[in-house]
Amino acid sequence: MSRLVHILRAGKLPYQRALKLQQTIANQLLQHAKHPPNEVNVQMPPYRNVLILTEHDPVYTIGIRTRGYDEADEQRLRTLGADFVRTNRGGLITFHGPGQLVAYPILDLKHFQPSVRWYVCHLERTIIELCKRYGLRAQTTADTGVWIEDRKICALGIHASRYVTTHGLALNCDIDLSWFQHIVPCGLVGKSVTSLAQELNRPDLGIESVTGEFLDCFRQTLECDLIPLVEGSRNDLMNGI
Numbered sequence: 001m002s003r004l005v006h007i008l009r010a011g012k013l014p015y016q017r018a019l020k021l022q023q024t025i026a027n028q029l030l031q032h033a034k035h036p037p038n039e040v041n042v043q044m045p046p047y048r049n050v051l052i053l054t055e056h057d058p059v060y061t062i063g064i065r066t067r068g069y070d071e072a073d074e075q076r077l078r079t080l081g082a083d084f085v086r087t088n089r090g091g092l093i094t095f096h097g098p099g100q101l102v103a104y105p106i107l108d109l110k111h112f113q114p115s116v117r118w119y120v121c122h123l124e125r126t127i128i129e130l131c132k133r134y135g136l137r138a139q140t141t142a143d144t145g146v147w148i149e150d151r152k153i154c155a156l157g158i159h160a161s162r163y164v165t166t167h168g169l170a171l172n173c174d175i176d177l178s179w180f181q182h183i184v185p186c187g188l189v190g191k192s193v194t195s196l197a198q199e200l201n202r203p204d205l206g207i208e209s210v211t212g213e214f215l216d217c218f219r220q221t222l223e224c225d226l227i228p229l230v231e232g233s234r235n236d237l238m239n240g241i
Helices: 015-034 071-078 116-133 177-182 196-200 207-222 231-239
Strands: 004-013 050-056 059-062 083-086 094-096 100-106 146-148 151-161 164-172 225-228
Touching (some): 004 231, 015 083, 015 100, 015 164, 015 231, 050 207, 116 146, 116 164
Parallel strands (some): 004 050
Antiparallel strands (some): 050 100, 100 164
8 A cells, every 4th residue: 555656748848837736745745753653633635645747838948066057047048938846856957848748746656665776776677668668678877867868868867865856867758859959968968868759760759658568667777656647636636737
């Protein structure tokens, strides 16, 4: 029961709304963790862990290491038609946009393994297994994320507070890769970015066709049960952001 994860299919969200949604759920999990299970007069949320699936309008996001991107760079990127957001996740700059499956697991790692390293490793393994199912040999390197040779196919950046996680991963399905040409993705000079559609020469390989495989890989790798978040809880969360 403790490894039950509720799936919240959020549809396309502006990045700032997705941040608020993550924080709302994370705060509830942190409050839940403060109280014994049978403590009276404490209202518990109807979920223990939530996996948010979403897609963003074009946005450049930067993590806690802001090296190389000042206000002038921010304005330059905004003129391209994208938003620009500074966050508290790990990692440097990246891009999110249509055609990219973004997954934000809001998990209490004490229900899994209280180790951020374990968690990151299992997120990486999830994507490696997914790529394998499409006939692609993906791997990890000394640099964060998941790679096909020297081409990054999935970016990872997380934050954890008292073992409750926010942020997550972004898998390039059929995203327009030209957006990445305006930055040095994740600060890695000389490396490139790729997508499932590009690697397989399948322009039709979008988020909808990949999501099912992703969920199955996530379930198997983290050894959890996945069920949809009930409509009432979903509506309450979505209406609150």
